[in-house]
Amino acid sequence: MTGRLNGKRIAILATDGVEQVELEQPREAVNREGAQTEILSLSEGEIQAMNHDIEPADTFTADKAVKEASAADYDALILPGGTVNADRLRMDPDVVGFVQEIFRAGKPVGVICHGPWTLVEADLVRGRTLTSYPSLRTDIRNAGGTVVDEEVVTDHGLVSSRNPGDLQAFCAKIVEEFAEGAHQVQASGATAG
Numbered sequence: 001m002t003g004r005l006n007g008k009r010i011a012i013l014a015t016d017g018v019e020q021v022e023l024e025q026p027r028e029a030v031n032r033e034g035a036q037t038e039i040l041s042l043s044e045g046e047i048q049a050m051n052h053d054i055e056p057a058d059t060f061t062a063d064k065a066v067k068e069a070s071a072a073d074y075d076a077l078i079l080p081g082g083t084v085n086a087d088r089l090r091m092d093p094d095v096v097g098f099v100q101e102i103f104r105a106g107k108p109v110g111v112i113c114h115g116p117w118t119l120v121e122a123d124l125v126r127g128r129t130l131t132s133y134p135s136l137r138t139d140i141r142n143a144g145g146t147v148v149d150e151e152v153v154t155d156h157g158l159v160s161s162r163n164p165g166d167l168q169a170f171c172a173k174i175v176e177e178f179a180e181g182a183h184q185v186q187a188s189g190a191t192a193g
Helices: 020-032 083-090 093-104 116-121 134-142 164-180
Strands: 009-013 036-041 045-051 055-062 076-079 109-112 153-155 158-161
Touching: 009 020, 009 093, 020 036, 020 045, 020 055, 020 076, 020 109, 020 164, 036 045, 036 055, 076 093, 076 116, 076 164, 083 093, 083 116, 093 109, 093 116, 109 116, 109 164, 116 134, 158 164
Parallel strands: 009 036, 009 076, 076 109, 109 158
Antiparallel strands: 045 055, 153 158
């Protein structure tokens, strides 16, 4: 542990159906570097994680409902995957608004597997290069994003990976980007830096 993230508050958006390893490993990576993490969900209480989308795994306690959270209170965001998790999150207006506020502030975001669905819904992939689980790639292209098939992609503070097999590279890159902090926000709403 080097303490590169000491004093940083990281939000993790997740709900029932979150892929357990995509929640746990990034959270452990940033916590090891001194960050404080909070799980934000659709409501307070327990959420059911899954393994491989269909096998029930552990439950996790949401620290706060996203509607009660302010993007201003966090330095970065992690969006784990899980098909059901991502589909439920993208349909919630409070989640979409929270993610849009994080992007408007230029704060770094780590998104993996099916997580980009929320970014597509929030109109945040236009003009960006990212990767995802293969089944989302048409959605990303249709929303104006450029998709590449690489284990980890960084575009002005947005870190993306394809699946749990990419977690080692993903975790290393989010720590690096989160340590850099916010990126300069351009007038168009996109970020630079």
